[in-house]
Amino acid sequence: xxxxxxxxxxxxxxxxxxxxxxxxxxxxxxxxxxxxxxxxxxxxxxxxxxxxxxxxxxxxxxxxxxxxxxxxxxxxxxxxxxxxxxxxxxxxxxxxxxxxxxxxxxxxxxxxxxxxxxxxxxxxxxxxxxxxxxxxxxxxxxxxxxxxxxxxxxxxxxxxxxxxxxxxxxxxxxxxxxxxxxxxxxxxxxxxxxxxxxxxxxxxxxxxxxxxxxxxxxxxxxxxxxxxxxxxxxxxxxxxxxxxxxxxxxxxxxxxxxxxxxxxxxxxxxxxxxxxxxxxxxxxxxxxxxxxxxxxxxxxxxxxxxxxxxxxxxxxxxxxxxxxxxxxxxxxxxxxxxxxxxxxxxxxxxxxxxxxxxxxxxxxxxxxxxxxxxxxxxxxxxxxxxxxxxxxxxxxxxxxxxxxxxxxxxxxxxxxxxxxxxxx
Amino acid sequence: xxxxxxxxxxxxxxxxxxxxxxxxxxxxxxxxxxxxxxxxxxxxxxxxxxxxxxxxxxxxxxxxxxxxxxxxxxxxxxxxxxxxxxxxxxxxxxxxxxxxxxxxxxxxxxxxxxxxxxxxxxxxxxxxxxxxxxxxxxxxxxxxxxxxxxxxxxxxxxxxxxxxxxxxxxxxxxxxxxxxxxxxxxxxxxxxxxxxxxxxxxxxxxxxxxxxxxxxxxxxxxxxxxxxxxxxxxxxxxxxxxxxxxxxxxxxxxxxxxxxxxxxxxxxxxxxxxxxxxxxxxxxxxxxxxxxxxxxxxxxxxxxxxxxxxxxxxxxxxxxxxxxxxxxxxxxxxxxxxxxxxxxxxxxxxxxxxxxxxxxxxxxxxxxxxxxxxxxxxxxxxxxxxxxxxxxxxxxxxxxxxxxxxxxxxxxxxxxxxxxxxxx
Numbered sequence: 001x002x003x004x005x006x007x008x009x010x011x012x013x014x015x016x017x018x019x020x021x022x023x024x025x026x027x028x029x030x031x032x033x034x035x036x037x038x039x040x041x042x043x044x045x046x047x048x049x050x051x052x053x054x055x056x057x058x059x060x061x062x063x064x065x066x067x068x069x070x071x072x073x074x075x076x077x078x079x080x081x082x083x084x085x086x087x088x089x090x091x092x093x094x095x096x097x098x099x100x101x102x103x104x105x106x107x108x109x110x111x112x113x114x115x116x117x118x119x120x121x122x123x124x125x126x127x128x129x130x131x132x133x134x135x136x137x138x139x140x141x142x143x144x145x146x147x148x149x150x151x152x153x154x155x156x157x158x159x160x161x162x163x164x165x166x167x168x169x170x171x172x173x174x175x176x177x178x179x180x181x182x183x184x185x186x187x188x189x190x191x192x193x194x195x196x197x198x199x200x201x202x203x204x205x206x207x208x209x210x211x212x213x214x215x216x217x218x219x220x221x222x223x224x225x226x227x228x229x230x231x232x233x234x235x236x237x238x239x240x241x242x243x244x245x246x247x248x249x250x251x252x253x254x255x256x257x258x259x260x261x262x263x264x265x266x267x268x269x270x271x272x273x274x275x276x277x278x279x280x281x282x283x284x285x286x287x288x289x290x291x292x293x294x295x296x297x298x299x300x301x302x303x304x305x306x307x308x309x310x311x312x313x314x315x316x317x318x319x320x321x322x323x324x325x326x327x328x329x330x331x332x333x334x335x336x337x338x339x340x341x342x343x344x345x346x347x348x349x350x351x352x353x354x355x356x357x358x359x360x361x362x363x364x365x366x367x368x369x370x371x372x373x374x375x376x377x378x379x380x381x382x383x384x385x386x387x388x389x390x391x392x393x394x395x396x397x398x399x400x401x402x403x404x405x406x407x408x409x410x411x412x413x414x415x416x417x418x419x420x421x422x423x424x
Numbered sequence: 425x426x427x428x429x430x431x432x433x434x435x436x437x438x439x440x441x442x443x444x445x446x447x448x449x450x451x452x453x454x455x456x457x458x459x460x461x462x463x464x465x466x467x468x469x470x471x472x473x474x475x476x477x478x479x480x481x482x483x484x485x486x487x488x489x490x491x492x493x494x495x496x497x498x499x500x501x502x503x504x505x506x507x508x509x510x511x512x513x514x515x516x517x518x519x520x521x522x523x524x525x526x527x528x529x530x531x532x533x534x535x536x537x538x539x540x541x542x543x544x545x546x547x548x549x550x551x552x553x554x555x556x557x558x559x560x561x562x563x564x565x566x567x568x569x570x571x572x573x574x575x576x577x578x579x580x581x582x583x584x585x586x587x588x589x590x591x592x593x594x595x596x597x598x599x600x601x602x603x604x605x606x607x608x609x610x611x612x613x614x615x616x617x618x619x620x621x622x623x624x625x626x627x628x629x630x631x632x633x634x635x636x637x638x639x640x641x642x643x644x645x646x647x648x649x650x651x652x653x654x655x656x657x658x659x660x661x662x663x664x665x666x667x668x669x670x671x672x673x674x675x676x677x678x679x680x681x682x683x684x685x686x687x688x689x690x691x692x693x694x695x696x697x698x699x700x701x702x703x704x705x706x707x708x709x710x711x712x713x714x715x716x717x718x719x720x721x722x723x724x725x726x727x728x729x730x731x732x733x734x735x736x737x738x739x740x741x742x743x744x745x746x747x748x749x750x751x752x753x754x755x756x757x758x759x760x761x762x763x764x765x766x767x768x769x770x771x772x773x774x775x776x777x778x779x780x781x782x783x784x785x786x787x788x789x790x791x792x793x794x795x796x797x798x799x800x801x802x803x804x805x806x807x808x809x810x811x812x813x814x815x816x817x818x819x820x821x822x823x824x825x826x827x828x829x830x831x832x833x834x835x836x837x838x839x840x841x842x843x844x845x846x847x848x
Contacts (some may be wrong), residue, residue: 004692011727017456038492038496038497040497046499048499048500051500052495052499052500052503054496055491055492055495055496056501059491059494060488060491060492063487063488063491063725064484064487064488066478067479067484067487067671068462068484070672071476071479071671071672072462072478072479072484073462073464075470075472075476075478075805076472076475076476076805076807077805079476079672079674082672082673109533109534109537109720110533110694110719110720110721110723111720111721112692112694112695112696112719112720112721113533113537113692113694113719113720116691116694116719124576140695140698140701140704140708141694141719141720143707143708144693144694144695144697144698144708145692147693147707147708148691148692148693148708149691152548152691163777196717211745222667239721241721246504247491247495247724247725248494248495248502248506248721248722248723248724248725248727249506249721249722249724249726249727250723251723252720261488267540267572267573267576268536268540268569269568269569269570269571269572270534270535270536270537270540270565270569271536271564271568272536273568274564274568277564278810279810280563280810283567283571284567284568284571284572286530293542295534295536295537295565296533296534296535296536296537296565297427297534297535297536297663297672297673298672298673299534299663299672299673299674299675299726300671300672300673300721301487301595301671301672301673301726301729302723302725302726303673305725381499381500381501383500385704386702386703386704391534399769412827422550
């Protein structure tokens, strides 16, 4: 068995960093968390938990239990327990991760479908307001959904001004909204820079304009403490396969603030959103409360995985996860400054911890080549976003300080190789 | 170990029926299929596969493989294979079960969301036609979705006249459609009576009126051979957790006939429906072909289970499944006539096999009490639909002739008990 470290033999320049990282790992109060996940000793550093979280061990056990016992043996009888899962898991997700009181969150559908439901419901509630606001660098699905709704309803899309690294501020959003604005759809953490938006500040200026906020929480949920109720957020949705570790394509969630639930009606009327779904002869009349935002049959295996992901984070403690995430990203920023900046990398993530989610983004003119090279060697898993960004996701429960040094070492060596190949 | 048969000791009246059923089971060319599913020797007869299909053994293995190897070990790298699943599994489903050539089916979202996308796209394509047609006894989600779209767009809902047992005919649909009609949404197999609609005949009269058909295949897919292309169907959707055995809340599918793909655009614009989803800077422009009907991130575990369900049915052979299903439902109708009719049960399913899906529905004035009684005893699993229907689903791969006799015996005994309790 050879040393799996990519910065092993030849890396005297990183020996000091590795020793320092090892000491930090030994002192890490969350070091035990890694054992809660399916990992292999030979795994390369995984810095893409911001794209797909790792498999929790408990989730594999639960998956088998739901499949074999509840489905295989219990059969249709298990629906008596399954039926309540979208709201039960939603309530627990709200409590543990969203700062949302009960009765405001459901787990169902995809983030895209949920954002569509929320945005359509908000637009229907404010028909006299012809403008929807987002930032032009927002995650594609968010922009596309708004573009589709805008095309259908002949609305105008307006972009917030924003700094590429720092993201939209309350002031910038304040300048973009007015009496013509129906809704503002923004990401809580920007998928490109990792900037963390001021949810309370922005929700406040939007509310003052008489418009509604829709927050995309995909890149913050499970990594950053969220306080939807306290921040005055109106609507929110997000995915569960990143920092929530619920698996590829696991069901998403949505939040509708209690004060809006009577006022808003979502457009996809299905039997699960109806008052008494088994009174099948009756015309549609929506459930009271958050259940009215459901449409089709709940995805039971996915819901069980979301539940496990939430319970695992409840055990780890979101504040502890955030503290380690900040320690990781701070450390990574320091490593970048010392060792990658001289090689042409530029930090594209806010320097202040409280303005940052759980990723560090770098820009490099040859980022694509670098990432392809690392992809082929398999020595580190990170991701590339065109045209020139490398994203290093620091999922706190499963990322070590040593992982960061190994990743930085790999990037440094690859960048040096590119230069020396050009010279040669 | 006691005899699990509920018609064991005291049931001399059913001894002959049981012997006959045992002989039919021995001669059943699909008897081996039951072993392909997770079943227990002590299981009560399961006549609710029309609601939730059983767990295939291969699906449990695949689930573990996808979770542990692809997600747990492969991590984000596995997306290279996962990304194509909605169309790959869709193509195979189309080929094996729908009579649909490649490039017309995707597996994604729920049936409700898919019907919404299809109906909205059809309505957008025919904006000058203000009427949508369905039958007033159609499955609730179908009716609710149309009601929601009709409310939003100020359309008129019109119902086809139909016989409660036989369902809508081409003649009845012909009388309901006209130059004002945009679309007709019907179920291929009626969830209440089990009536099988004449897809080609109805699609023809709808096409002649210049309207579009949307078929809900939830109660036929996997049980009845379907010929979408040949029948001239325009649009279709359906679920995969009934006769397709893909598990509770597994992802649904949708079909858009090739000739309509350029003309129709669905309203939920998400990154998976876009040409090159990772060119994130570009504005939305839909994929060419059926991929444009995708929205959010695909549900990978669910897709894998759909794939296993399809492959299992491909091995069993849809024609053989249909032949056994007809043998089962014919046999059940005979048993009902001889033994349940005298006890107040009335057949509410077409008598002619070719007009029937894979269930037999009975009506009884005290159906609710009977079903509650059987629910408590646990001796047979079937389902009740208000106000007075008992549905006996005959999922051919896992249902035996003996199961049918045991279920009928239980119903007969319970009905007799009700009468004698009243008398006492």
